Amino acid sequence: MIVMKFGGTSVESAEAIGRVAEIVRARMERRPVVVVSAMGKTTNMLLEIGEMAAKGKRDCLAYLGELRDFHLRESAGLGIEKEVNSQFKELKALVGGLMVMNEMTPRATDAISSYGERISSSIVNAFFHKAGIPSLHWDSRCVIVTDSRHMQATPLFPQTYAKLDSYMKMAAAPVIVMGGFIGATEDGVTTTLGRGGSDYTASIVGAGIGAEEIQIWTDVDGMLTADPTILPGGYRVETCSFAEAAELAYFGAKVLHPATVLPAIEKNIPVRILNSRRPEVEGTLIVAEAPPSSTPIRSIACKKNITLVNIVSTRMLMAHGFLRRIFEIFDRFETPVDMLATSEVSVSLTIDNTRALAAIRDEIQEFAEVSIEESHAIVCLVGENIRKIPGTAARVFTALKDINVRMVSQGASLLNISLVVAASDLHGAVESLHREFFE
Ligand code: ADP
Ligand code: ASP
Ligand code: MG
Numbered sequence: 315m316i317v318m319k320f321g322g323t324s325v326e327s328a329e330a331i332g333r334v335a336e337i338v339r340a341r342m343e344r345r346p347v348v349v350v351s352a353m354g355k356t357t358n359m360l361l362e363i364g365e366m367a368a369k370g371k372r373d374c375l376a377y378l379g380e381l382r383d384f385h386l387r388e389s390a391g392l393g394i395e396k397e398v399n400s401q402f403k404e405l406k407a408l409v410g411g412l413m414v415m416n417e418m419t420p421r422a423t424d425a426i427s428s429y430g431e432r433i434s435s436s437i438v439n440a441f442f443h444k445a446g447i448p449s450l451h452w453d454s455r456c457v458i459v460t461d462s463r464h465m466q467a468t469p470l471f472p473q474t475y476a477k478l479d480s481y482m483k484m485a486a487a488p489v490i491v492m493g494g495f496i497g498a499t500e501d502g503v504t505t506t507l508g509r510g511g512s513d514y515t516a517s518i519v520g521a522g523i524g525a526e527e528i529q530i531w532t533d534v535d536g537m538l539t540a541d542p543t544i545l546p547g548g549y550r551v552e553t554c555s556f557a558e559a560a561e562l563a564y565f566g567a568k569v570l571h572p573a574t575v576l577p578a579i580e581k582n583i584p585v586r587i588l589n590s591r592r593p594e595v596e597g598t599l600i601v602a603e604a605p606p607s608s609t610p611i612r613s614i615a616c617k618k619n620i621t622l623v624n625i626v627s628t629r630m631l632m633a634h635g636f637l638r639r640i641f642e643i644f645d646r647f648e649t650p651v652d653m654l655a656t657s658e659v660s661v662s663l664t665i666d667n668t669r670a671l672a673a674i675r676d677e678i679q680e681f682a683e684v685s686i687e688e689s690h691a692i693v694c695l696v697g698e699n700i701r702k703i704p705g706t707a708a709r710v711f712t713a714l715k716d717i718n719v720r721m722v723s724q725g726a727s728l729l730n731i732s733l734v735v736a737a738s739d740l741h742g743a744v745e746s747l748h749r750e751f752f753e
Contacts, residue, residue, distance in 0.1 A: 319349040319516035323533040324590035326354035352430025368418035392440040420464035431493025439491040449489035458497030467505035478522035513571035521577035536598030565694035566617035611697035627682035701728040713750035
């Protein structure tokens, strides 16, 4: 058995779904479980519609109509017009409720955004039937059991694995289709795994059914040596380790959701990133231990919209408990810290979620001075070789000699070197580093 996950662009139209059907058909004897994202940019649109509704903007109904027409158009001739229409009727009722309530709660956000994958998976399943692929549709909310942290739910693995096991035993078709991203609590309330979460669904299912491989089909040839939205023209990484992939994903390589490799590590299942437009390309193979690369690093990831928080206090000198006090505040406001640098009297750290920043600043200001600098970015060089090949840091700094590096951290994991630069220096920094290490 294998899991094959197809992202938004891979199912963005009837034509794209046609390509998916042929890719799946060619691998049918491996008994694929096909996990699909919402079509194209549907999730973004659903979230926008929800927000508009909560603000009482009636235009949202016109947007919803457009989204319905798009889905009806792309699924024309599959015999599921009635089903698509009824899904959109439910959605319209929900949106109407938001307009009355004037509020978009996390629970309502999940209810609305879940329709993207619910509808796309029905359409893909119907398409498979039309194409003569014997498939079965699972409602993901019946198999992916999560806690109730809406918009960022955590799977409850034992319950999920038990459901997958019993569903798998009953599966009477060689191909299964299900939506990614969504799940439900034990009480049956719809949840989502966070943006980009369909990759995570794929690996949860892969681990649950003991798949021999988890395939992530997307719109690029694999993990590239640089984020193509920042520096086009990077090379395909042929293979990398779970640890390297996790680090790259965490530091911004959107091609993989950061949690994806965790279930794969646990069950030691290889993950392969593939291009649904160019299925003949071998993609990137992610395994526990990858053959060493010829360069010190595998790839450069970037995280934009980073805020730098500088905390200075002379009271910190020779004192203890200072860091604990700072981190307790970030923790209480559920704000993750990415990078950290400390000296005797100061701490600099970076965050990307600034939702609670004003409150955090107020609390820290009771015992230290705080300054905040927006519009920064993290550049993260990742490779298991970093710890083995001496002189890598020297090459990084030589490559960046004309750029003001604001913060540096050679990760505790020893497989990354992370740097903070101003957002305006990001492109230049990645270009210089890529030239130094890959050209
Ligand atoms: P999907 O809809 O298939 O899940 P995503 O948009 O979530 O696709 O992820 C694929 C995108 O990730 C690529 O189009 C690319 O812009 C971006 N990306 C960022 N960093 C990398 C990288 N290092 N290698 C490949 N793609 C990357
Ligand atoms: N459709 C969801 C999103 O856009 C999940 C995914 O595509 O992975 O975030
Ligand atoms: Mg994605």
